[in-house]
Amino acid sequence: MSNIKRSVSFYSLQDQYARGKMNLEDIFKFLKEIGAEMEFISDQMMKGSPHPSEESLKEWDRLMSEYKVKPVCNDIFINTCLYKNRTLTTKESTDALIEEIKLANRLGFKLIRLVSKTPPEIIEPALPYAEKYDVTLAIEIHGGMSFDHPMTKAFIDVIQKTKSPYLGIVVDAGIFCRRHPRVATNYFRSLGVNEDVIKYIDDIFAQGTDPKQYFTKLGGRPKELLDLCKTELDHMYTIFADGYEVSDFSILDEHMPYLKHIHGKVYEMTDEGVEYSIPYDEFIKYLDKKGYVGYISTEYEGNRFTLDGAEVKELEQVKKHQEMLKKYIDELGR
Numbered sequence: 001m002s003n004i005k006r007s008v009s010f011y012s013l014q015d016q017y018a019r020g021k022m023n024l025e026d027i028f029k030f031l032k033e034i035g036a037e038m039e040f041i042s043d044q045m046m047k048g049s050p051h052p053s054e055e056s057l058k059e060w061d062r063l064m065s066e067y068k069v070k071p072v073c074n075d076i077f078i079n080t081c082l083y084k085n086r087t088l089t090t091k092e093s094t095d096a097l098i099e100e101i102k103l104a105n106r107l108g109f110k111l112i113r114l115v116s117k118t119p120p121e122i123i124e125p126a127l128p129y130a131e132k133y134d135v136t137l138a139i140e141i142h143g144g145m146s147f148d149h150p151m152t153k154a155f156i157d158v159i160q161k162t163k164s165p166y167l168g169i170v171v172d173a174g175i176f177c178r179r180h181p182r183v184a185t186n187y188f189r190s191l192g193v194n195e196d197v198i199k200y201i202d203d204i205f206a207q208g209t210d211p212k213q214y215f216t217k218l219g220g221r222p223k224e225l226l227d228l229c230k231t232e233l234d235h236m237y238t239i240f241a242d243g244y245e246v247s248d249f250s251i252l253d254e255h256m257p258y259l260k261h262i263h264g265k266v267y268e269m270t271d272e273g274v275e276y277s278i279p280y281d282e283f284i285k286y287l288d289k290k291g292y293v294g295y296i297s298t299e300y301e302g303n304r305f306t307l308d309g310a311e312v313k314e315l316e317q318v319k320k321h322q323e324m325l326k327k328y329i330d331e332l333g334r
Contacts, residue, residue, distance in 0.1 A: 002332040003293040004284065006325050007037040007072045008318055009263065010045055012300035015312045017045060024059075028067040030315065034322050037070040039113075039261075039297040042103060043077050050076075050099040060107060072295050073170070073261050074109040076100045078118050094122040097137075098129045105133035111260055112137050113170045116145040120154035123167065130166040137167055138260040143174035144212065144243040147251060159258055168260035171252065172299070175245040177277045180205050181267035184240070187305035193237045196228045201241045212242035244277070249286040256290050264296040267305075269320035273327075284328045296325055 008031055016022040022030070024045060031038055042049040047056055064071070078096050080088045088096070097118075104112050112135055123137065130137050139155040141147060147156075159167045180201055189198065204214050215221050221238060229235045252259065268276040284296070298321045306312045 002288050002329050003291070004287060004329050004332075005037065005295045006035070006322060006329070007039050007070075007295045007297040008034075008322065009039040009073075009075065009297045009299040010041050011039075011075065012266070012298055012303075012318050013314050014041075014044065015303050016314050025063060028063050028069055031069050032067050034319060035326075036298070036322055037072045037295065039073040039075065039295075039299075040071065040107070040109070041075045042100075042107065043075075046107075050096075050103040052103070057106065064108065071108040073111045073113050073297065074100075074104045074107065075113045075115070076104075077115045078122070080117075080119065090119065090121055090125075093119055094125045097122055097126045101126065101129045101133050101135050101137075104135045110135055113261065113263075114139045116140050116142045116149075117151060118155070120151060120158055123155065123158045124162065127162065127164060127166060131164075135166070136260055138170045138258075139168075140170045140172055140263070141175065142172045143177070143245045143265075146175050146245055146247065147255070156255070156258070168258040169255060170261040170263060171255075171259060172263040172265055173278050173280070173283060173296075174243070174263075174265040174301075175247045175251075176249065176279070176283055177210065177244040177246055178205070178279055179277045180241060180244055181277045181302070181305070183268045183276075183302045183305040184244075187307060188233070188237045190307055191233055192231070194228060194230055194234045197225070197234045197237055200225055200228060201238065204241075205246065208246065210242065210244060210246040211238065212245060215242065249283060252286075252290070256292070259292060259294070261294055262287075262292075262296045263299040264321065264325065266298060266300040266317055266321045267302045269317050269324070273320060273324055275321065275324070280324060281328050284325070284332070288332050298322055298325070 013027055046052050078093050114137055145152055185198055204211055266275055270276050298318050300314055300317045303312050303314055
């Protein structure tokens with residue numbers, strides 16, 4: 001039997017929440033119905049975070065008691081750009097992280113996902129608090145900021161230096177794309193992006209690489225692509241395209257001891273029940289072979305590419321992704 005389990009990031013349902021279509025209890029009910037555990041975003045869905053009122057905490061306790069959804073991971077953001085005229089100092093950022101650790105403990109979480117651009121220098125000062133409150137800190141390895149990014153390397157250096165079991169990584173499956181997300185392409189197409197530019201980007205993926213790697217080898221975007229770009233939107237499309245990476249699963253081999261959690265990125269679940277850009281069947285087999293113990297948390301990001309006038313299908317996409325994960329995980333035991 002596999003040790004891979006399923007959860008859902010509340011990020012996936014942000015449109016439902018922000019527009020008042022679902023409240024926190026509705027989301028708890030939804031997770032209970034589909035048999036998934038919870039990845040929370042306290043900054044977004046708990047008023048006053050990281051210092052919520054006693055009333056908010058009492059309501060949280062009620063929901064936890066009634067729905068019995070397991071708190072797997074809390075996503076936080078150290079907002080270093082809180083002020084217009086300066087970034088937060090190291091001490092201010094460290095103090096903010098310490099308060100987030102305390103809140104995670106109070107809410108029942110043993111894992112915090114740190115956003116990719118969390119300053120690495122605040123980790124060691126906060127580590128004693130992570131140990132005291134039994135909360136692991138894990139940096140997100142995200143498309144566009146994968147293992148070769150300086151800030152990611154700096155965080156991993158801290159893990160290797162301290163050898164603390166309270167530090168680790170959260171890998172976003174968006175670094176394992178095989179195709180440029182079709183929903184992103186269609187969204188930009190609806191805005192008027194040049195079809196020649198779209199084809200150029202798709203051809204890069206067809207070669208088994210991604211724009212980030214391709215442009216890096218060339219020392220930047222090549223002249224032939226720049227000549228195809230007729231508008232600022234065309235340029236924007238080529239720049240955004242480097243957020244989808246084509247990495248081999250083996251990139252995780254040396255980092256498996258630090259792997260605490262996985263974001264199961266979803267751009268588009270197709271009618272065939274597969275994610276258009278990411279080969280989850282292969283990915284789950286790889287994780288099982290490597291002995292991964294932990295969760296894959298559905299993180300639907302296609303909502304941002306909903307066409308004008310169309311319905312945001314967050315619930316449908318999350319359900320489809322969870323069904324796909326369950327199918328692939330169940331097949332491991334056969």
